[in-house]
Amino acid sequence: MMMPKLILGVNIDHIATLRQARRGRMPDPLEAALIAEESGADLITIHLREDRRHIQDHDVYRIKESIRVPLNLEMAVCDEIIQIALHIKPYKVTLVPERREEVTTEGGLNVAKMIQSLRPICKQFAEAGIVVSLFIEPDLRQIQASVAVGAPCIEIHTGAYSNSSGDDQDLELDRIQEAVTLATSLGLRVHAGHGLTRENVRSIVAISGIEELNIGHSIISDAVLLGLSSAIKGMREAIAL
Numbered sequence: 256m257m258m259p260k261l262i263l264g265v266n267i268d269h270i271a272t273l274r275q276a277r278r279g280r281m282p283d284p285l286e287a288a289l290i291a292e293e294s295g296a297d298l299i300t301i302h303l304r305e306d307r308r309h310i311q312d313h314d315v316y317r318i319k320e321s322i323r324v325p326l327n328l329e330m331a332v333c334d335e336i337i338q339i340a341l342h343i344k345p346y347k348v349t350l351v352p353e354r355r356e357e358v359t360t361e362g363g364l365n366v367a368k369m370i371q372s373l374r375p376i377c378k379q380f381a382e383a384g385i386v387v388s389l390f391i392e393p394d395l396r397q398i399q400a401s402v403a404v405g406a407p408c409i410e411i412h413t414g415a416y417s418n419s420s421g422d423d424q425d426l427e428l429d430r431i432q433e434a435v436t437l438a439t440s441l442g443l444r445v446h447a448g449h450g451l452t453r454e455n456v457r458s459i460v461a462i463s464g465i466e467e468l469n470i471g472h473s474i475i476s477d478a479v480l481l482g483l484s485s486a487i488k489g490m491r492e493a494i495a496l
């Protein structure tokens with residue numbers, strides 16, 4: 256039997272992080288999105304944070320207009336960003352928790368504590384034709400709550416798995432496996448991401464029921480090192496007398 260292909264969402268936030276270090280124009284996240292698309296990304300993922308630390312509003316509009324693959328917009332549950340998302344109409348929004356002092360999305364959304372507020376938001380996105388995914392820990396209570404708010408998808412936070420090793424990592428993998436089994440049995444579509452690398456991704460791929468992975472930091476890190484040699488050679492040529 257042919258296995259369905261795992262969808263690869265490439266998160267390009269850190270291209271924008273590098274650009275924002277100089278607040279200039281390069282590297283351009285749109286160019287990165289087009290390269291990602293050409294190189295096999297099935298989905299482009301970007302996170303428009305409330306503090307705009309990397310992706311800017313104009314990036315979201317330009318990327319949405321220019322890419323052919325679907326756009327996955329990660330966002331906090333906040334009115335301002337919800338309005339932007341409803342205007343841009345990405346294929347999917349992934350709702351994440353957001354704290355200004357964090358360096359990255361450090362935990363999952365506490366859906367169980369947000370049932371009343373999330374229900375109308377999920378409905379609003381569904382009515383706008385936008386798929387909603389909730390970024391949650393592999394926690395059975397959060398999965399049941401995700402069903403209760405009417406979300407069609409969840410994305411399982413793989414950070415604890417990625418940051419652990421040995422027996423602890425096996426335990427984290429078991430938690431993810433259990434979470435995927437429950438979620439799929441309840442009719443949720445399951446995605447996963449955070450901290451995945453070429454080294455640790457295989458065990459996640461082996462879990463049946465996960466349809467999509469969203470990977471950013473390790474891909475951009477690899478790109479920097481794999482591309483450094485040709486960048487230096489390019490400059491060598493540019494300064495040749």
Ligand code: PXP
Pocket residue numbers: 266268302329349351359360390410447448449450451469470471472473
């Ligand atoms: N999925 C979600 C919901 C995220 O917030 C992030 C980080 O932006 C990722 C996936 C990708 O994580 P990483 O950059 O560690 O691959």
